[in-house]
Amino acid sequence: MRDLFNNEKLILIIFLFSFIGFWFVLPDYAINTITLSFCNGLVVLGLLLLMRLGLVSFGHGMYYCLGGYAVAMTYNFLQIKEVFFLVAFAILTGFIVSFLLGFFVRRFRGIFFAMLNLALSMILFGIIVKSVSLGSTDGFGIKDLTYLSYTIEDQKRLNIFSYILIVVFTVLMMLFVMNFLRSPSGKMLEAIRENEIRSAYLGISINKQIHKVYIFSSTLAALGGGLMVILIGHITPEDTAYWTKSGEFVFVAILSGSLNVFAPLIGSLFFEFIRSYALFYFPNTWQMIIGIVLILGILYLPEGIGSIFNKRKK
Amino acid sequence: MLLEVKNLNKKFGSVTAANNINFQMNENEIIGVIGANGAGKTTFCNIITGYLKADSGEILYQGADITKLNVQEIKNIGIHRSFQIPQVFENLGVLENIIITELVSKNKQNTLFEDAYTKQNYENAIKLLEKFSLDVDTFKDKVVKELPQGERKVLDILIAIIGKPKVILLDEPTSGISTDEKNSIMNNILRAIKELNISVLFIEHDMEIVEKFSERVIAFYNGEIIADDKPSKVFNQNNVKKFIIGGS
Numbered sequence: 001m002r003d004l005f006n007n008e009k010l011i012l013i014i015f016l017f018s019f020i021g022f023w024f025v026l027p028d029y030a031i032n033t034i035t036l037s038f039c040n041g042l043v044v045l046g047l048l049l050l051m052r053l054g055l056v057s058f059g060h061g062m063y064y065c066l067g068g069y070a071v072a073m074t075y076n077f078l079q080i081k082e083v084f085f086l087v088a089f090a091i092l093t094g095f096i097v098s099f100l101l102g103f104f105v106r107r108f109r110g111i112f113f114a115m116l117n118l119a120l121s122m123i124l125f126g127i128i129v130k131s132v133s134l135g136s137t138d139g140f141g142i143k144d145l146t147y148l149s150y151t152i153e154d155q156k157r158l159n160i161f162s163y164i165l166i167v168v169f170t171v172l173m174m175l176f177v178m179n180f181l182r183s184p185s186g187k188m189l190e191a192i193r194e195n196e197i198r199s200a201y202l203g204i205s206i207n208k209q210i211h212k213v214y215i216f217s218s219t220l221a222a223l224g225g226g227l228m229v230i231l232i233g234h235i236t237p238e239d240t241a242y243w244t245k246s247g248e249f250v251f252v253a254i255l256s257g258s259l260n261v262f263a264p265l266i267g268s269l270f271f272e273f274i275r276s277y278a279l280f281y282f283p284n285t286w287q288m289i290i291g292i293v294l295i296l297g298i299l300y301l302p303e304g305i306g307s308i309f310n311k312r313k314k
Numbered sequence: 315m316l317l318e319v320k321n322l323n324k325k326f327g328s329v330t331a332a333n334n335i336n337f338q339m340n341e342n343e344i345i346g347v348i349g350a351n352g353a354g355k356t357t358f359c360n361i362i363t364g365y366l367k368a369d370s371g372e373i374l375y376q377g378a379d380i381t382k383l384n385v386q387e388i389k390n391i392g393i394h395r396s397f398q399i400p401q402v403f404e405n406l407g408v409l410e411n412i413i414i415t416e417l418v419s420k421n422k423q424n425t426l427f428e429d430a431y432t433k434q435n436y437e438n439a440i441k442l443l444e445k446f447s448l449d450v451d452t453f454k455d456k457v458v459k460e461l462p463q464g465e466r467k468v469l470d471i472l473i474a475i476i477g478k479p480k481v482i483l484l485d486e487p488t489s490g491i492s493t494d495e496k497n498s499i500m501n502n503i504l505r506a507i508k509e510l511n512i513s514v515l516f517i518e519h520d521m522e523i524v525e526k527f528s529e530r531v532i533a534f535y536n537g538e539i540i541a542d543d544k545p546s547k548v549f550n551q552n553n554v555k556k557f558i559i560g561g562s
Contacts, residue, residue: 184422187430191414194403198473201363201401202418203389209423 008178008260015262016171023163032158033272035231038170040252041268042224045177046217047253048264052181053213054193055109059117060249062124063094063218065240067225069128070094072140072235081146083165087226094222095215102211102218118243125241139236142229157233166227173220174261180216181261189213221249251290255297257304267305315377316341316513317362317393317481322371324357324537331357332368333537339481339513344504346528346545347517348558353534355517356398359483362515363395364388375481392480398489398517400470404459408469411458412439412476419477446472447502464491464499471503475510482507484516488523496520500527521559525549533558 023031043064050057070093071086080086101120108116128134145152147161180186188209191199200206229235239245248271256267274293278286301307317339324332331354339345349355360366362373364385373381380388403411413435417423443450448468458466467490474482487503488496504527507514518524524531524545531548533541535557541548548554 180426182429182431183427184417184425184430187410187414187417188423190406190410191403191418194405195401197397198401198403200385201389201395202415202473203386203477204418204423205386212424 019167035166037269037272038166039224039228041265043221043249044252044264044268046220048258049213049217051258052189056114057117058114059121059246060221061241061246062121063221064225066093067222068229068235071226071229075142083145083147090222090226094219098215098218102214106207106210125237128237141234178261257306259306263306318374320372323369330537344514344529346524346531349534354537355534394474394479395483396471396474398485400466402458408453408456409439415473415476446506481513486517
C-alpha cells in the first residue's frame with residue numbers, strides 16, 4: 001500500500017478525477033465544504049513550503065486577504081467579470097507584494113519570521129478596516145461572473161464551473177509543488193532547514209532561496225483567497241487578514257504535516273468537516289472539539305495527517 | 315602563490331584573536347596549524363572563509379583580493395572548509411547529503427524541471443564514498459544522525475571536497491575519532507585530496523598527526539603566528555615547546 005502512495009503523480013490523477021466525480025454524487029453542503037477546503041488548502045500548501053524550510057508564518061492570512069481583495073476590487077472597480085482574469089490578478093497581487101516584502105522578511109528566522117508576518121497581516125487588517133474606499137469592515141461583494149465569456153448568475157455561485165475551476169487549480173498547484181519539492185531547487189529547502197551554516201558554506205544563497213519560497217508560498221495563499229471570493233462572492237478583512245484566520249491556517253498546517261502535497265488538502269478537508277459537524281452538534285463548545293482533535297493529532301500523528309499515507313524515507 | 319594573508323587583525327572586544335598575521339600558501343601544500351585553545355586558529359579559518367570579517371588586513375587568492383567576499387563567494391572561487399563540530403544535514407541520509415552537495419556544486423540550486431534524487435545521482439554518491447575508501451554498505455542506507463561522531467566528521471570533510479576546491483581548510487579533522495582510526499582516516503582523506511590537487515590547511519591538536527601528515531606547520535599563540543616552517547623545525551622551537559606542546 002505504501003508503494004502505491006509513493007507514486008504521487010498517479011495518486012494526484014486519481015485525486016483529481018475523484019473530486020470531479022464527487023460533484024455528481026455528493027450533496028451541495030458537502031461540495032461547498034470541499035470547495036472551501038480547497039481554497040484554504042492552497043494557503044496551507046503554501047505553509048507546507050515554508051515548513052520544509054523550517055519556517056512558519058503566522059500571517060499568511062494577509063496574502064489570502066490580498067488575493068481575495070484583488071479579485072473583489074478588480075471586479076468592482078475595473079468591471080472585469082472574467083474569472084480567469086480575476087484569478088490572474090489575485091496571483092499577480094500575491095506575487096508582487098510577497099516579492100517586495102520578501103526583501104524584508106527573508107532576514108528573519110524562527111519566531112521572529114512568524115511574528116513579523118503576523119504583524120504585517122495586522123497592519124493590512126488595520127488599513128482595510130479604517131479605509132472606507134477599501135470597503136472597511138463590510139468588505140466587498142461580487143455578483144455575476146463569466147467563465148470564458150459564459151455568464152453564470154450570482155445565485156448559482158457554486159456551480160460545476162466554479163467547482164471544477166477550484167479543483168483543477170488546486171490540483172495544478174499540488175503538481176507544481178510536488179515537482180518543485182522533488183527538484184534540486186526544492187532539495188535546497190531541506191538543506192537550509194537542516195543546517196544553515198553548512199548550506200551557506202556549500203554556496204547556497206540562503207536569503208535568495210527563502211525569498212523564492214516565500215513568494216511561491218504567498219502566491220499560493222493569494223490564489224486561495226482569490227478562489228474563495230469567486231466561490232463565496234464576498235470578502236471582509238475580519239474573515240481573511242485577522243490573526244485568527246492566520247492561526248487557523250497554521251493549525252491546519254500542523255494537523256496536516258509537511259510530508260507530502262496531499263496532506264494540506266486532506267488536513268483542510270478534515271478540519272472543515274470537523275468544524276461543520278462540531279458547530280452543528282456542539283454549537284457552544286465546538287472550539288473544544290477542534291482543540292481535542294489537534295491534541296490527538298499531535299499525540300498519534302506527530303508528523304501530521306500526511307504520515308498516514310507515507311513515511312519520509314529515513 | 316595560491317593564498318596570501320597580509321597584516322591580518324581581528325579583535326573580539328579586548329581579546330586579540332588575530333594580531334598582524336602574515337601567511338602564504340603555495341599550490342598542493344599540506345599545512346598543519348597548531349596552537350592551544352583560544353590561540354586564534356579557528357578565527358583565522360573563519361576569516362579566510364568569509365564567516366568573520368577582519369578588522370584590517372588583506373587576503374589574496376591567486377593574486378585577487380578576497381577580503382570582502384562572503385561565505386558563498388569564497389566557496390565559489392574554490393576555498394572550502396570542514397568544521398570542528400561536523401556540519402552536516404543530520405536528518406537526511408548520507409547519500410542525500412552528498413547528492414545535495416553535488417547539486418549545489420553543479421550550480422543546480424535553482425533547477426526546477428528535473429528530479430534531484432535520481433538513480434544516477436545515487437550511483438555518483440556511492441562512487442564518491444568508494445573514492446574515500448569508506449564502507450559503502452555501512453554508509454549508504456544510514457541517516458546521518460545515526461552515524462558515530464567520527465563518521466560524521468569524515469562525511470563533513472567529504473562534503474567539503476565535493477566541487478573540487480583549490481584550497482580546503484579542515485578544522486580538527488581527527489577530533490572525536492579514536493586513536494586507532496586517526497591514521498587510517500587521515501591517510502584516506504589526504505590521499506583523496508592529493509589526487510585532486512587540493513592544497514590543505516588543517517588545524518589539529520594531535521602533534522603526531524601534524525608531524526606525520528603536514529609538509530609545513532604554522533603555530534599560533536595569542537593570535538600571532540610564532541612559528542612557520544617544516545614540522546621537525548617547528549616542534550624544536552623553544553616557544554612552540556613552551557606555549558603549545560608543553561601546554562596543550
